[in-house]
Amino acid sequence: MGLTRADVEQQLAEMNGWTLTENDMIERVYEFQDFLTGIAFVKDMADYAEHVQHHPQIVIDHTNITVRLKTFDQNAITEKDLSAAAAFNEKYSAY
Ligand SMILES: C[C@H](O)[C@H](O)[C@H]1CNC2=NC(N)=NC(=O)C2=N1
Known part of the structure; x- marks a missing residue:
């Protein structure tokens, strides 16, 4: 079931780095030491996404990965x- 903006904001307050955007998505920018490390993280996210059949939008901008x-x-x-x-976030903590 869809959550209200207030619900989402309350839960994000306890989640490092994530914000609610004006067009009602949640977003975080992850930063990496170098490009290929960021790409490895993208692969980790992709494996999770396929496993649970829930897929993020991902923008790769050199060492910044916006999800x-x-x-x-x-x-x-x-x-x-x-x-x-x-x-x-849990996966990112290993990088
Ligand atoms: C049938 C399949 O599970 C759905 O199309 C899934 C696939 N991945 C998805 N990913 C996201 N982010 N939102 C969805 O609504 C969604 N739907």
């Missing part, structure tokens, strides 16, 4: 987005 999530099927932020965001 945005939304549940397009429901045109809303759902628990799936928050779970993916938490999983990506």
